[in-house]
Amino acid sequence: MTLFASDYRRMAREILRGNWALAVGVGFVAGLLGADISGGLPGGSSGRAASENGVHNSLDQLFPIEFLHFLRPFLFGIGTILLVWVIINIVIGGAITLGYAKFNLELADRRSPNFETLFSQLYRLGAGFCMQLLRGLYTFLWALLFIIPGIVANISYAMTPYIMADHPEYGANEAIGISKRLMYGHKWRYFCLQLSFIGWAFLCVLTFGIGFLWLNPYREAANAAFYRSIGGR
Numbered sequence: 130m131t132l133f134a135s136d137y138r139r140m141a142r143e144i145l146r147g148n149w150a151l152a153v154g155v156g157f158v159a160g161l162l163g164a165d166i167s168g169g170l171p172g173g174s175s176g177r178a179a180s181e182n183g184v185h186n187s188l189d190q191l192f193p194i195e196f197l198h199f200l201r202p203f204l205f206g207i208g209t210i211l212l213v214w215v216i217i218n219i220v221i222g223g224a225i226t227l228g229y230a231k232f233n234l235e236l237a238d239r240r241s242p243n244f245e246t247l248f249s250q251l252y253r254l255g256a257g258f259c260m261q262l263l264r265g266l267y268t269f270l271w272a273l274l275f276i277i278p279g280i281v282a283n284i285s286y287a288m289t290p291y292i293m294a295d296h297p298e299y300g301a302n303e304a305i306g307i308s309k310r311l312m313y314g315h316k317w318r319y320f321c322l323q324l325s326f327i328g329w330a331f332l333c334v335l336t337f338g339i340g341f342l343w344l345n346p347y348r349e350a351a352n353a354a355f356y357r358s359i360g361g362r
Contacts, residue, residue, distance in 0.1 A: 132358055133318070134325035141350035144236045152236065152346035155247050159229040163222025165261065166230055166290050166349060223257025224250045230290035233353035250294070259301040260289060267305070284316045285309045291356045315359050322355060323348075 145152055227250035235242035250257065264286045272279025288308040293299055299307070312319065326348050333340030 163218030231294040
């Protein structure tokens with residue numbers, strides 16, 4: 130029987146019934162620590178050095194120099210905290226992604242996961258980092274051809290975290306290859322599933338992003354159900 134986006138959303142709601150609070154909490158912490166099941170790598174903004182002088186001059190015009198001297202240690206502290214946070218995301222983000230995938234699979238399997246499941250894959254820091262790196266690199270290389278091949282590649286690799294969570298013996302490249310085979314004939318349905326959450330995402334924006342605390346677990350539960358439905362074991 131062919132399942133559609135509405136079916137996966139219904140399955141996600143059933144999965145999350147009685148588990149919303151836990152799923153929201155785990156999803157929030159996973160996001161803070163760099164989890165990214167759908168693909169991509171943490172990145173930084175560009176052009177900062179080029180604009181630094183202009184920003185500095187503007188600040189000199191707006192505020193007295195004494196105030197800027199007083200403010201500088203606080204700005205330096207905030208910048209240091211952000212830098213440390215980005216490094217932590219890069220180092221453990223892949224392993225947290227695997228833990229978050231495992232958490233959602235246990236939800237889908239009705240196995241009552243706990244909060245600690247999110248950190249259950251920290252012993253696989255290298256595997257998680259390679260997974261994020263290779264998925265991002267392969268998607269980027271395909272995107273060089275044009276945007277559509279990049280999107281198709283991203284979808285092809287989407288099941289990689291679930292496969293690695295299910296099979297700790299698989300390396301990143303092997304799991305990516307299995308994801309490509311598993312997604313053969315299912316890419317359009319997965320794309321439609323992701324597209325079906327766009328309306329909810331717009332509503333979340335109106336809540337200044339607070340709504341994403343509930344939308345992201347909803348989407349990830351639907352993705353885990355999708356993985357199981359196409360034969361992911």
